[in-house]
Amino acid sequence: MKGLSARRKATNRLMLAFMGLAVLLALVPLGSILVEVVIKGAGAIHGLSFFTQPPPGDATATGGGLANAIIGTLIMVAMATVVFVPLGILGAVYLSEFASNNRLARAVRFFSEVMTGIPSIMVGVFAYSILVILFIHHFSALAGAFALGLIMWPIVLRTAEEMLGRVPASVREASLALGTPKWRTVLKVVLPSAAAGLTTGSMLAIARAAGETAPLLFTALGKEYISFKITQPMSALPLEIFSGAQSPYPEQIQRAWAAALTLIALVLALTLVARFVTARRSV
């Protein structure tokens, strides 16, 4: 009896220790990534010129900045946001307010989840197959933005629907009881009540899109100098990190770390603010 009990105790301790260890094993990489990116990145950002200058033409030269990539990321993410966030929210309004649970709604819900699992490289190939092959005939920021938007779309739709679902039915009923038409109820009552949640979902989607590299490889392609032309190739932070990571030159690897710090600051800021907004509302 005592032997059995000791063995049970030992197994229990071992498994609990393993679970604690698992948490540690998961958090060590997170800590390492953040520390390396902050230290190496901050060391490579020399003053404001990093944010205002394009890289020097020579790969082995120091100095210059990544303004081309920062501006490119902002432009493409902004374009994707302007089109696909409203599209996603519109879809969510239909699902949550008008469709209830018909067959189309179930299909859209299901396939939007499936769509979030599509490899992002294939989203890039798709954007290429439409905008580059059929319409513009060369690489462009527009194609990059389209690819990023396709990645954001299902994320916005899913989170927006969830957030709209959290608006109590009594709020809608109160408005409808006053004789307000359905569309006005949705526009003036439901959407404003869910505004914080909708912002959160959109920001998470934007954060995800801003960090994507693969969809930009054969859409936006990249460019060494600052460009505002959306029908031409454009750089982005992930593209600079990607080429820097493969570079044999320390100067370029340094710039990649600086780009990584800029990107991770952008992504984490968006993610944390998004979390904070919902946490305050839901708890």
Add this chain to the structure above:
Amino acid sequence: MLGASALLLALALMVVRFLQLSWPIWKAHGLGWVLGSTWAPANGVFGALPFVIGTVATSVIALVIGTPVALGTALFVSEIAPARIRRPIANLIDLLAAVPSVIYGLWGIIVVLPLLRPIEQFLADSLGKAIPIFAGPIGNGSGYFAAGFVLAIMIVPTISAVTREVFVTVPQDVREAAYALGATRWETIRYGVLPPARAGIVGAVILGLGRALGETIAVLLLIGQIPAVGKSIFASGYSMASVIANEFGQSQEPLHLQALIAIGLVLFAVTVFMNVAARLLVGKAKT
């Protein structure tokens, strides 16, 4: 309604475009070329086996390393952590999912590879003789194992978050009943929490697998970029997603492009299938 059905249209259009653009190579070579082991686009020889092997090898390595860690973290958060630290730990683990994959790649090359190389060397020296898939040479450390190792870290948050949600749906009564019978914490988990959560765990692992199969940039930077079937887990190779990323932009040869899109179509079909299966399993487990 348009906003919702447009998404279905976009998905359908994807399938149509991929089929359309890769059609010539399916027509010319049938299905067999997917398992051909030689990839020499310059000579017009297309065999996708090296990439299929690379994708499968890295994903399996990622699952073997990542699944126990992810389940451990999920159980820690949902079953044994004090209430006060549950949310913070869960949030930190979720944060791993927010790190862009290109940053995993950069970190992997510069920070992880130098640490991993001696471990790979040790494994190759101690196990390599007896078990051929552990054999060297190691090179600079990049290869299936390095890519799979970093992939493991990337899929932990996916598996952890989904299993956590599933564990939460196991009724509290089950745990209390187990404790009342004198079960230890582990026995409560082992016999009370895990059995009803099994379908959900399988679903979560498939979801993680789906993410691993489709991951492009981090794998590309760590796998070594050799379009051949590697003989050991430390060998350099190429995965389906990463070969598309690297060769698609450079190629002008129509057949080469078609072959790459066809590889993408296979990957697309597999990941969509995985996602459908996973969602069904997780959905079933939660109700």
